[in-house]
């Protein structure tokens with residue numbers, strides 16, 4: 266029987282050449298998947314003896330590893346991807362908000378489906394959506410998740426500034442309903458968000474943070490991302506964005522702070538002291554940032570960390586590569602640190618630590634008994650990994666998403682060689698091509714930068 270056919274079974278005993286456990290590729294291990302979970306993980310012989318009803322599927326030249334976790338994304342913005350290239354900071358004002366407000370329900374659904382599919386193809390089995398303003402947006406992501414089969418931390422946005430008391434009451438009741446609706450969903454995990462601290466009063470920041478703390482879900486906020494937002498916060502409230510959260514008593518272990526790139530020593534201490542988590546988004550820094558979060562320093566200080574794409578590109582291997590490279594360029598080079606965390610740090614941040622940052626440690630992030638079977642089967646029979654001397658670090662520096670042979674979420678085979686088995690991705694993409702052009706044309710988007718070709722013609726006067 267071929268591997269694809271074998272992996273479709275509901276109960277599986279997999280015996281890959283290597284299994285990534287504790288960020289270390291281990292040989293001669295086996296895992297059992299039943300009812301969507303890992304029910305046994307251990308030395309192959311012992312696992313086979315404990316599960317005599319199953320026939321081992323041998324997977325030579327394959328690595329089984331946990332799926333990546335994207336701790337910061339915007340699933341309903343995928344129509345706009347390359348529109349943001351070359352743009353100065355605070356792209357949300359000129360591109361994302363105008364675009365999102367002009368998307369129809371069908372556009373929202375297609376955007377979310379496209380982004381979820383891209384994420385899964387890039388090896389992300391979990392994605393945290395940082396919040397959508399409309400109930401149509403939430404519904405679109407809900408539908409995309411059920412079609413594509415990715416795990417999703419789904420946030421509802423709760424702003425109050427500039428709203429009437431009635432609108433605020435409506436937002437609060439919607440937030441409560443959102444938390445209850447998804448409390449025991451298999452693939453969707455609820456969360457609340459405030460896009461940036463300046464969008465909410467101290468009272469609302471406090472209320473939402475504590476609501477999340479009680480529910481045990483992440484409170485997602487973009488914090489200290491750009492110079493412009495830090496300056497605006499200082500002028501308006503006399504405090505930097507993270508200090509605003511602290512002052513409002515909205516800083517605790519529920520916080521999943523996206524970016525945190527412009528961070529002072531005392532803010533590092535605040536994050537550490539209050540047990541907050543940070544989404545380190547190196548590609549977002551490269552494309553549009555003022556700085557790179559000092560992720561290694563944060564980790565050493567005990568700050569919880571995950572990796573995020575911020576909707577830039579959904580390729581888990583390129584993300585971990587960027588995570589390491591950005592630390593080396595900004596911190597390692599100047600002080601002669603040639604290791605910058607070695608490979609394992611970035612693998613952990615992209616899986617187990619990311620799950621912790623997303624409040625999903627008890628659900629996913631590792632290949633361990635009791636957790637959901639969210640995993641990737643990687644083809645290691647490729648020239649880039651031949652010969653192999655340090656497979657863990659090679660995954661960070663040399664591997665690529667084309668090596669992802671299978672993607673499983675909750676024990677279900679969702680992609681084989683990059684394509685879904687139970688829905689028509691190419692038909693979806695054809696619809697996106699047709700609709701995205703009209704949607705982008707209708708939205709009052711203000712681009713500062715031209716396309717690459719236009720930029721070239723300015724240089725060469727062609």
Ligand SMILES: [Zn+2]
Nearest residue numbers: 395487523575
């Ligand atoms: Zn973001």
